Amino acid sequence: MRYIYGPLLSRRLGLSLGISPIPFKTCDFDCVYCQLGATLSKTKTRKEYVNKEEILSEIRQWLKDNPQTKINYITLSGSGEPTLNSRIGEIIQEIKNISSIPVAVITNSSFLIHPEVRRSLLVADLIIPSLSAVDQDVFQKINRPAEGVKVDEIINGLIDLRKEYKGKIWLEVMLVRGVNDDLRHIQKLNEVITRINPDKIQLNRPIRHTTVAGIRPPDKRRLNKIKEILGEKCQII
C-alpha cells in the first residue's frame, strides 16, 4: 500500500487508518516542530498530487482485507498538508460512499482561506485544524510558512469554516517553549479561539526529535496555566 498507513492507535482518534493524499513532505509550512524533517521546497500549488482512483482502490482493498478491524476514523493527513491535493473533497465523498467509518482531516489550516477548500471538507465528520500563532511574527517563527501566507487570513478562514461546517472541529495548538507560550500571546490566542468557536481545543507539544535545535515543550506549570486560560474546552493531549 502506497497511500495508506496504519491503522495506528492515536491519542485523539482511537484506531485511525491514515491516508496520505500528497507525496512525502509536500507542504507550504516548515514548522520548527515538524517530525518529518525540513520542507525542502514549500509549495502553495494545489493539484492532484496523487491520483484519486489509486487512493480509493487501496482503501477498497484494505477494507476488503480487514473486515474484522474496528477502525474509529479514516484520517486524511499524511506527511504534509493534505488539502494541497485538489481532489480532497471527492476523495472524502467517495470514502463516505464505500464505508460508514467516520472521516477526519488533519490540516495546517492555511488553505481554509479559500472557499472552495472549505467547501471540499464539508463532507468530513471531523476537522482537526491547527493554529499555533495569532501574531504574524510568532507565526513566521513557529510555522515558517511559504511567502505571502498571512495568519490573519487563516484566522478568518477558520471563522468562516465554523459558520459553514456542521461537523466537529478540534483545534490543535502546538506549543513550543520560548516561541509561542508567552502568556500575552496566549491571551490573544484565547480571544481569537473564542471567535473561531471550535468544539475542542487540544494542546499539543513537541515530544519527539525534530531537525531544529532547542525545540522544547513548555514546562508542566506553564502548560497547565495555558490550559486554564483557554478554558473548559481545552485539553492537553
Ligand code: SF4
Ligand atoms: S504543517 Fe505539518 S507537515 Fe507541514 S511542516 Fe508543519 S508539521 Fe510538518
